[in-house]
Each structure stands twice: as structure tokens, then as C-alpha cells.
Amino acid sequence: MKNKVKIIPDAKGNLCKQVGKYKVEVIREKCIGAASCVAIAPKVFDLDEKQIAIILSQDGEDDQTKLLAAQSCPTAAVIVTDTETGEQVWPLS
8 A cells, every 4th residue: 555645844844745644743751762763763753962752754654663663652752643634543542
């Protein structure tokens, strides 16, 4: 199954492409720098100079990989949203 590509603004307002329907974001206050998200999806996540996760790109990995990376976070600091429905996919509420 081929991923859908959308053009969306990033956090700085620059237009970028998004592959798939999942958007990820990091709650920086919850991140402890475990880097499990980086290990699973290194094209999407990285750690900044404070060892807190940041988003490199929404289109670096497929949806299942982004979801797995979010689920690996020990503090649930990564939120996954379905861009088609607007519903939060992870963490489950």
C-alpha cells in the first residue's frame, strides 16, 4: 500500500511534505531522553542539545514505524494523531 503525501506547515511555518496519515509530536516536558523513538525512527526523531526528543521530519518513516516509536517511549511523551480524522491514536486515553 502506497503512502499518501500531503503538504503541511511544520512548527516554524515552513511547508513540508507528510507521508501517511500519522503526525507525531513530542511533549518536551515529559521527555526524559531515553531515545527509544530515535532508535526506532531515526529519520523522524533526534535528541537536541538538552537530550530531549525533537521531530526531524514527519515523512521520514511510515505510519507503523512512527506509531511503534511513540509506543516505545517510557513516559508517553510522543503523541500520534491521525491527520485524516484529527483523533489521537497514541497514547490511548
